[in-house]
Amino acid sequence: MTNTLIFRLGCCLAACLLFTACEKRSNQADGAPPSAEVIRDGNNGIVRVDKPELFPLVAADRIEAPNTLNVTGSVNPDISREVPVISLASGRVVDIRARLDDNVKKGDLLLRVQSPDITNAYDTYLKAANDERLANKAYIRAKDLYAHGAVAEAMLEQAEDTENDAKADLNAAEEQLNTLGVKKDHPSSIVNVFAPISGVIVAQNVTNASAAGVTFAGSSTVFTIADLSVVWIICDVYENDLPRIQLGQQAQIALNAYPDRTLMGRISDIGPVLDPSIRTAKVRIEVHNPGILRLGMFVTATLESKTKEVRAVVPATAILHLHDREWVFAPSGDKQFKRIEVTIGKTLSGNKQEIMSGITPGQQVVASALQMEATLEAQ
Numbered sequence: 001m002t003n004t005l006i007f008r009l010g011c012c013l014a015a016c017l018l019f020t021a022c023e024k025r026s027n028q029a030d031g032a033p034p035s036a037e038v039i040r041d042g043n044n045g046i047v048r049v050d051k052p053e054l055f056p057l058v059a060a061d062r063i064e065a066p067n068t069l070n071v072t073g074s075v076n077p078d079i080s081r082e083v084p085v086i087s088l089a090s091g092r093v094v095d096i097r098a099r100l101d102d103n104v105k106k107g108d109l110l111l112r113v114q115s116p117d118i119t120n121a122y123d124t125y126l127k128a129a130n131d132e133r134l135a136n137k138a139y140i141r142a143k144d145l146y147a148h149g150a151v152a153e154a155m156l157e158q159a160e161d162t163e164n165d166a167k168a169d170l171n172a173a174e175e176q177l178n179t180l181g182v183k184k185d186h187p188s189s190i191v192n193v194f195a196p197i198s199g200v201i202v203a204q205n206v207t208n209a210s211a212a213g214v215t216f217a218g219s220s221t222v223f224t225i226a227d228l229s230v231v232w233i234i235c236d237v238y239e240n241d242l243p244r245i246q247l248g249q250q251a252q253i254a255l256n257a258y259p260d261r262t263l264m265g266r267i268s269d270i271g272p273v274l275d276p277s278i279r280t281a282k283v284r285i286e287v288h289n290p291g292i293l294r295l296g297m298f299v300t301a302t303l304e305s306k307t308k309e310v311r312a313v314v315p316a317t318a319i320l321h322l323h324d325r326e327w328v329f330a331p332s333g334d335k336q337f338k339r340i341e342v343t344i345g346k347t348l349s350g351n352k353q354e355i356m357s358g359i360t361p362g363q364q365v366v367a368s369a370l371q372m373e374a375t376l377e378a379q
Contacts (some may be wrong), residue, residue, distance in 0.1 A: 002053075005224050008115075011249045014302070015217070019183075025369060028131055033035055033154065035164060038087065042305065044339055045051075045337075045339045045340075046047055046332060046336055046338050046339075046367070047336065047338070047347075047376060048334070048335050048360045049335055049337070049365075050173030050335075051332070052335050052337070053148075054373075055329070055366045055367075055368070055371065055372055056166070056366070056367045056368070057166045057331060057335070057364045057365065057367065058314065058318060058364065058365060058366075058367040059180060059313070059362055059363070059364050060313060060314045060323065060355065060361050060362060060363050060364075060365060061313040061314070061352070061361065062310060062311075062313070062315065063311050063313045063314070063348075063354065063361075064309070064310055064311075065309065065311055065345070065346075065354065066304040066305055066307070066308050066309075066310060067244065067304070067305040067307060067308070067309050068302055068304050068305075068345075069237075069241055069244050069245065069302070069303045069305075070238065070300055070301070070302050070303075070334075071235040071241075071300075071301050071303070072108065072235065072236070072298065072299070072300055072301075073233045073234050073235030073236070073283075073285070073299055073300075073301055074233070074234060074296060074297065074298055074299070075231050075232075075233060075294060075295055075296060075299065076195065076226065076231065076232045076234050076293060076295065076314070077202065077226040077231060077232065077296040078226075078227070078230050078231060078232050078234070078286070079232075081197075081199070081203070081228075081229075082166050082220040082224060082225070082226045082227075083196050083197050083199075083224070083226075083227075083228035084182045084220075084223070084224050084225075084349050085110060085195065085196060085222050085223035085224065085225060086218065086220040086221055086222065087111075087113050087191065087193050087213050087220055087222050088111075088180055088195075088210065088213070088217045089113050089115035089117045089118060089180050089191040089212075089213055090115055090116075090117055090178060090213025090214060090215030090217070091113045091114050091116060091117065091211070091212060091213060091216065092113065092114050092115075092209060092210070092211060092212070092216075093096050093111055093112070093206050093207070093208055093209060093210050093212050093222075094112050094113065094114045094190065094209075094374075095111060095112040095206075095207070095208075096110070096111045096207070096208055096379055097109050097110055097111060097112075097277060098110045098111070098189045098195075098201055099202060099204065100201055100202075100203070100204040101200065101202075102200070102201050103199070103200055104195045104198065104199065104200075104201060104225065105195065105198045106192065106195055106196065106197050106198045108195045109192055109193075109194055109197060110193050110194060110207065110222070111212075111222060111223075112190050112192055112193070113190070113191045113193065113202065113211065113212045113213070114189055114191075115180075115189065115190075115192075115214075115345040116189075116190045117165055117180060117213075118180060118182055118187065118188065118190075118191060119189060121173070121176045121177055121180055122177065122182065122184075122187045124173045125173035125174060125176070125184060127172075127173075128166070128169040128170040128172070128173040128297060129170055129173075129202035130167070131169065131170075132163075132166035132167055132170045133200070134166075135159075135162045135163040135165070135167075136162070136163055136166070137168035137289055138157040138159050138162065138270060139160055139163040141159075142158075142159035142160075143156060143159075144157055145231070145359075146186055146225060172204070175192075181193075183230065183289075184201065192307070193355050195225060196225070196376055197225055198225075198227065198286065199225040199226050199227040200225065200226055200228055200297065201223050201224070201225055202224050202225070202226045203221075203223065203224035204223055204309070205219065205221055205222055205223070205224075206222045207218075208323070210236055212363045215261070221278065226288050226295075227257045228291055228293070228295070228360065229287055229288065229293075230286060230289060231286075231287055231289050231293050232268075232284050232285065232286060233251075233253060233265060233276060233284070233285040233286075233287055233299055233301055234279040234282055234283070234284055234285075234302050235269075235282070235285065236275070236278070236281070236283075237280060237281055238278075238279060238280050238281045239274060239280065239281070242270070242281060244303070245267060245283065245303050245306055246267070246270075247267055247268070247269070248267060249266070249267045249305075249357065250264060250265070250266060250303075250304065250348035251264070251265045251267060251301045251302065251303050251304075252264060252265075252287050252301070252302040253287055253299050253300075253301055253302045254299060254301075254302065254305075255292070255293075255297065255299055256291055256294075256297070256298050256299065256300075257297060257316035260291065260313065262291070263287055263288075263293075265285040265286055265287035266285065266286050266288070267282070267284070267303070268284050268285065268377050269282075269284040269285045270283050270284075271283065271284075278327070285301055302319050307364065310361060311345065311354055311355060311356060312354075312355040312359050312360055312361045313348060313352050313353065313354055313355065313360070314328065314352070314353055314355060314359075314365055315352060315353070315363075315367060316347070316349060316351045316352065316353045317351070317367060317368050317370065318353075318365045318366060318367055318368070319342070319344065319353055319369060320339075320370065320372075320373055322373070325341055326341065326342050326343070326344050327339050327340060327341055327342065327369065328338060328340050328358070328359060328362060328363060328365040328369060329366035329369055330343055330359065330364060330365050330366070331364055331366075337366065337372065340358055340359060340365075341358055342355050342356075342357065342358030342359060343355070343356040343357045344360060
C-alpha cells in the first residue's frame with residue numbers, strides 16, 4: 001500500500017515538471033522579449049536592472065540662453081498719473097454724477113456743491129466793484145481840478161493811488177469767483193466740479209448730501225482719478241537676485257487671469273531700501289495697459305539678463321513628472337540607474353525641454369523616463 005502511494009506521487013511530480021517545461025518552450029517560441037528584472041538598492045534614487053539595454057539612452061544637447069529670473073508682483077497705479085479731484089468750495093453735495101470705478105473723460109461733470117463760500121465771494125466782488133467805481137469818479141474829478149489849478153498835484157496822486165488799489169481789489173474778487181467756477185454776471189450758490197483728467201475713479205470720499213471741502217469735510221479731495229493707460233507692476237526681489245537686474249531691463253509679464261497673453265514692460269525703479277524681515281527690495285516695472293490690467297491683479301514677471309549661460313536640452317519624453325517635481329534617469333554604472341531631480345525651463349520646438357539645473361550638456365539620460373518608471377512600478 002505504501003509503495004503504491006509513493007508511485008502515484010512520483011507520477012504527479014513528473015507530470016508537473018513536464019508541463020512547466022512545455023510552457024517555457026512555448027513562451028520562447030512566441031519570441032516575446034524577457035522582462036527586465038529590477039533590483040532596488042537601499043537608496044531610493046538608485047535602481048539596478050539585469051538588462052539595461054532595454055532602456056535606450058540619449059545625450060543631453062547644449063543650448064545658450066539668457067539667465068532668467070521669475071518674480072511675482074501685483075498691478076498698481078502710476079502715482080504720477082493719479083490726480084485728486086478737489087472742491088475748492090466748502091458746502092453740501094447736492095448732486096453726484098459719477099461713482100467709484102466709473103470711467104470718466106476730462107471735463108465731465110462729477111458733482112455739484114451748494115456752498116456759502118459763493119455768497120461770501122460774490123459779496124466781496126460787489127463791494128470791490130462799488131469801491132472801484134467810486135475811486136474812479138474821484139480820480140476823474142481830481143484830474144479835472146488839477147487841470148484847472150484847483151488842487152495840488154499831491155491830491156491827484158493820492159486819488160490815482162486809491163483808484164489803482166480799488167482796481168486790484170476788484171480783479172482779486174473776480175479771480176476768486178473764477179476759481180470757484182462762478183460767473184460774475186450769473187451768480188449761483190451751486191459749484192460744479194469737473195474731471196481734471198480722463199481715467200478711472202479709484203477713490204470716492206463723498207456721497208449725496210454729505211459735506212465737501214476743507215471747512216466742513218476736513219479735506220478738499222472728493223474723488224481720485226487714475227489714468228490706467230500705463231500701470232506699475234510692483235515685485236519683491238530677493239537681495240541675492242538684485243545683481244541680476246538693472247534699470248531699463250525688459251520684462252515679460254504673464255497674467256494669471258489671461259494665461260494666453262504676455263505683455264512687455266521695463267524696469268523703471270529698484271528700491272533702495274530692503275524689507276528687513278524677508279530681505280527683498282521693491283522693483284517697479286512700467287507696463288502699457290492694453291485694457292486688461294486691473295489694479296490688484298497678480299502677475300509673474302520674467303526678467304532676462306543680457307548675458308547668456310549654457311543649459312542642457314533633452315527630449316520631453318526623458319522627463320518624469322512625479323509629485324509636482326521633475327526627474328530624469330541617468331546611468332550610474334554596473335547596470336544601475338539613478339533618478340535625478342531637475343529644474344525645467346522653457347519647452348522648445350521639436351518636443352525638447354530646457355533643463356535649468358540637475359544635469360549638464362552631454363550627460364546621458366534614459367530616453368523614456370515613463371518606460372523606466374512603469375517597469376519599476378510593475379516589479
